[in-house]
Amino acid sequence: MILYGASLSPFVRKVLIYCAEKGIAIERKSIGPGDADPDFRRASPFGKIPALIDGDFALADSSAIVTYLEAKHPEPSMTPAAPRERAQAVWLEEFADTILAPAGLVVFFNMFIAPMVGVTPDMAAADKARRETLPPILDYVETELPEDGGPLAGGMVTVADIAIACQIANIAYCGIDLDDGGRRPKLARFHAAWCERPSARELVAGNRAVLAQG
Ligand SMILES: N[C@@H](CCC(=O)N[C@@H](CS)C(=O)NCC(=O)O)C(=O)O
Known part of the structure; x- marks a missing residue:
């Protein structure tokens, strides 16, 4: 494959x-x-x-x-069996892909990708997304994250966790304070935990190295 x-x-x-x-x-x-x-x-x-x-x-x-x-490859399953939990995982993946992603992309694209591909960055759009679009979306993630640091849906790691972690990583690469001065501690912990997870660690380190080169 x-x-x-x-x-x-x-x-x-x-x-x-x-x-x-x-x-x-x-x-x-x-x-x-x-x-x-x-x-x-x-x-x-x-x-x-x-x-x-x-x-x-x-x-x-x-x-x-x-x-x-x-x-x-159904095993080990990443799909909750219970209808509500399965649907919640689908929703959170969809949220990551269609709400979190475009908001973060405005900042990430203009900070990193535009200069790489020879496009003039629109930093006004990036600043507006940073100040206005992203905060309520990140606040929503904070409300959805369980208090105990466990996964988002169904008591098991699902694609929802991965989808949100990947979008949040790109937002963090832009230097955005996920914790927002102590207002989003669960989000900050979630991000830190995913960056250290064996499935993600090398990818995140590779991304950081590429972005540091500019
Ligand atoms: N819904 C798609 C989104 C994929 C997507 O937008 N990828 C971006 C890169 S992060 C892309 O290819 N953008 C180029 C374009 O939109 O033409 C997915 O989940 O794979």
């Missing part, structure tokens, strides 16, 4: 960490969005990363890929 995409992408990292948590072997081809590689474009018709090739099967989108892999 080949996963296409650069690990600075939180969506690519989500699949990589999921595979590491499950013990699924996966090879990665590090390419950026829009790459012309024909196998990548077969898997991702709109050029987004990540994309997966598994033999003659090609698929885009982190949630679709994880759904495929979870069906193919």
Whole structure:
């Protein structure tokens, strides 16, 4: 199986960490969005990363890929059995991918990616996202995190934890204070714990090294 995409992408990292948590072997081809590689474009018709090739099967989108892999490798399960807990995990993954991600991306893109790809950064947009868009979204994550530091849904690590951790990591790379002066202690602890998790540690260290180079 080949996963296409650069690990600075939180969506690519989500699949990589999921595979590491499950013990699924996966090879990665590090390419950026829009790459012309024909196998990548077969898997991702709109050029987004990540994309997966598994033999003659090609698929885009982190949630679709994880759904495929979870069906193919059901054990150890990352899918809560109880209807409410399963649905809560789906919601939190969806929240990460569609609400947290775009808010964080405005800052991350303008700080790091725009200079890398020769685009003029829109720092006014980044500052506005930092000051106005992100805080209530991060506050929401704080309210959802359990007091005991356990996983978000169903008493087990699910893709919701991984999806949120990956988006939060990119936000933290931008130097945003997750703790917000003591207001979000659970979020700060969640982030620190995920950065040290064996499935994530090397990826996060690699990301930090790349971003430090500029
Ligand atoms: N819903 C998709 C989002 C993937 C996505 O937006 N990836 C970004 C990189 S972080 C991308 O490829 N952007 C290029 C584009 O939107 O054209 C997923 O979960 O995989």
